Amino acid sequence: xxxxxxxxxxxxxxxxxxxxxxxxxxxxxxxxxxxxxxxxALILPKDHYANLYELPDVVAGKVLKLAKKMAIQMTxxxxxxxxxxxxxxxxxxxxxxxxxxMHLIPRYSDDNQQIGWKPIESTQEELEEIKNKxxxxxxxxxx
Ligand code: 5GP
Ligand code: ZN
Numbered sequence: 001x002x003x004x005x006x007x008x009x010x011x012x013x014x015x016x017x018x019x020x021x022x023x024x025x026x027x028x029x030x031x032x033x034x035x036x037x038x039x040x041a042l043i044l045p046k047d048h049y050a051n052l053y054e055l056p057d058v059v060a061g062k063v064l065k066l067a068k069k070m071a072i073q074m075t076x077x078x079x080x081x082x083x084x085x086x087x088x089x090x091x092x093x094x095x096x097x098x099x100x101x102m103h104l105i106p107r108y109s110d111d112n113q114q115i116g117w118k119p120i121e122s123t124q125e126e127l128e129e130i131k132n133k134x135x136x137x138x139x140x141x142x143x
Contacts, residue, residue: 003048008099012044022070026062029070032103036113039078039106043067049100051089063102070104080106084115 002009010016012028021041022029032040043066049055055063071083086103088095105115 001047003099006048006099008044008097008101009046009048012046012099021074022066026059027066029066029104036103036105036115037080037107037111039074039080039104041070041074041104043070043102043104045100050098051095051100052087053089055100067102067104074104074106078106081109082107086115 002013007016011018011030014028018028019031020028021031026046028044028046029041030044032042043063045055045059045063047059049059052060067085071085074080075083084103084105084107086105087101088103107113
C-alpha cells in the first residue's frame with residue numbers, strides 16, 4: 001500500500017533517487033538529506049504507514065532487526081563511537097514526514113551534536129500516579 005502524495009513512498013520505491021545504503025523487498029535505507037551526523041540514515045518501509053501506531057507487528061519486528069544489522073555494519077565501516085536509534089511519532093514529537101521511518105544516527109566523540117531531552121523533576125507519588133494511569137486496572141502489560 002502506497003500513498004501517491006507521500007515523498008517517502010516515492011523514495012522507498014525508487015521513484016525519486018536517494019543515496020541508498022541497503023535495499024530488500026520491503027525496506028530501503030537511505031542517507032538523510034539533513035544529517036545530524038556523518039552517516040545519519042533512515043530506514044523506510046516500502047509500504048506506507050504513517051507512524052508506529054499503524055505499523056503491523058511483523059513489520060515492526062523486521063525494522064528493529066534491520067536497525068541492529070545496519071548499526072553493526074555502519075559502526076564497523078564508519079568507525080563511530082556510539083549510535084542513536086530515534087523514531088518520532090506525531091508533530092509534537094518532532095515527526096515531519098508522515099511515513100514511518102527510523103533514524104540511524106552514528107555518534108562520534110567529537111560530533112558536538114545533541115540528541116535527547118532535559119529531565120524534569122518527578123516525585124515517587126507522581127511516578128506512582130502515572131504508572132497507575134498507564135496500567136489502568138491491569139497489573140502487567142502483555143499481549
Ligand atoms: P522526522 O523529523 O519526520 O523524524 O524525520 C524526517 C527526516 O527526513 C529529517 O531528518 C529530514 O532531514 C529527512 N528528509 C526529509 N525529506 C527528505 C528527502 O527528500 N530525502 C532524504 N534523504 N531525507 C529527507
Ligand atoms: Zn509513504
